[in-house]
Amino acid sequence: MPALTLDHVSKIYPSRSRGWKKWFSNSGTDHGFKALDNVSLSVEHGEFFGLLGPNGAGKTTLISILAGLVRSTSGKTEVCGHNVVTDYKQARRSLGVVPQEIVYDPFFTVRETLRIQSGYFGLRNNDDWIDEVLSNLGLSDKADANMRALSGGMKRRVLVAQALVHRPPVIILDEPTAGVDVDLRRALWEFISRLNKAGHTILLTTHYLEEAEALCGRIAMLKAGHIVALDTTQALLARVGGVDLEDAFVRIMHNDDALEFTL
Numbered sequence: 001m002p003a004l005t006l007d008h009v010s011k012i013y014p015s016r017s018r019g020w021k022k023w024f025s026n027s028g029t030d031h032g033f034k035a036l037d038n039v040s041l042s043v044e045h046g047e048f049f050g051l052l053g054p055n056g057a058g059k060t061t062l063i064s065i066l067a068g069l070v071r072s073t074s075g076k077t078e079v080c081g082h083n084v085v086t087d088y089k090q091a092r093r094s095l096g097v098v099p100q101e102i103v104y105d106p107f108f109t110v111r112e113t114l115r116i117q118s119g120y121f122g123l124r125n126n127d128d129w130i131d132e133v134l135s136n137l138g139l140s141d142k143a144d145a146n147m148r149a150l151s152g153g154m155k156r157r158v159l160v161a162q163a164l165v166h167r168p169p170v171i172i173l174d175e176p177t178a179g180v181d182v183d184l185r186r187a188l189w190e191f192i193s194r195l196n197k198a199g200h201t202i203l204l205t206t207h208y209l210e211e212a213e214a215l216c217g218r219i220a221m222l223k224a225g226h227i228v229a230l231d232t233t234q235a236l237l238a239r240v241g242g243v244d245l246e247d248a249f250v251r252i253m254h255n256d257d258a259l260e261f262t263l
């Protein structure tokens with residue numbers, strides 16, 4: 001049973017005032033905006049998997065469906081064999097999500113934030129693990145600092161810690177290094193790589209393609225809600241003559257037919 005499964009998943013957001021890319025039927029009826037179109041994908045346990053695509057491609061939508069925050073319009077989604085709709089609790093338990101946006105409660109300290117997060121999963125007295133996570137993320141000396149007193153990069157580290165408090169087998173990181181300095185970026189990747197080596201499945205979205213090239217064993221590229229490439233990083237690189245992933249990405253996104261990026 002794969003760690004993550006999407007089986008013919010589509011998502012149509014109800015349209016508001018958006019003037020473009022609305023989905024109209026033959027009768028001209030406005031059916032909303034199709035953010036994901038018939039996406040099928042599975043990620044095996046222990047993989048370090050990259051989900052790439054330009055702004056608006058549907059990456060966050062896909063992650064939100066996996067996390068149970070957005071419901072797909074059609075198709076089936078599972079986390080470690082648990083259906084994200086019918087078996088939501090187990091699916092959610094199997095997943096740690098590091099969101100793109102920094103959201104936090106300014107009234108709590110770092111440790112309190114992590115204890116509260118543990119409580120959502122029914123966990124108590126897990127301070128040993130919290131200390132280990134804090135130490136690995138270079139946050140030990142900030143454990144009793146108030147969240148609002150942290151720098152942006154440190155808040156981002158806390159988001160990572162929050163995703164890990166319940167020791168999920170699958171970790172999803174939605175652009176975790178946006179606006180993060182070089183030191184933290186390195187520390188973060190070292191830690192995430194260690195978690196991956198310890199058996200955690202990682203799904204990463206990033207716009208830093210050199211990061212994806214260095215870390216991900218397999219990559220899916222999304223464009224306007226469609227998967228336009230799905231292969232090992234090595235195979236994707238080989239298709240552009242071993243040049244870097246950025247080159248492969250640009251050529252795939254600009255639909256260079258000569259390269260025949262068939263799935």
Ligand SMILES: Nc1ncnc2c1ncn2[C@@H]1O[C@H](COP(=O)(O)OP(=O)(O)OP(=O)(O)O)[C@@H](O)[C@H]1O
Nearest residue numbers: 013014033035053054055056057058059060061062
């Ligand atoms: N709640 C919503 N209602 C309507 N449209 C939405 C909603 N959320 C996302 N969309 C649209 O769906 C498309 C996909 O958005 P999504 O956030 O999934 O893209 P993304 O690949 O994560 O982009 P980015 O790299 O900029 O984070 C976009 O066109 C976006 O405007």
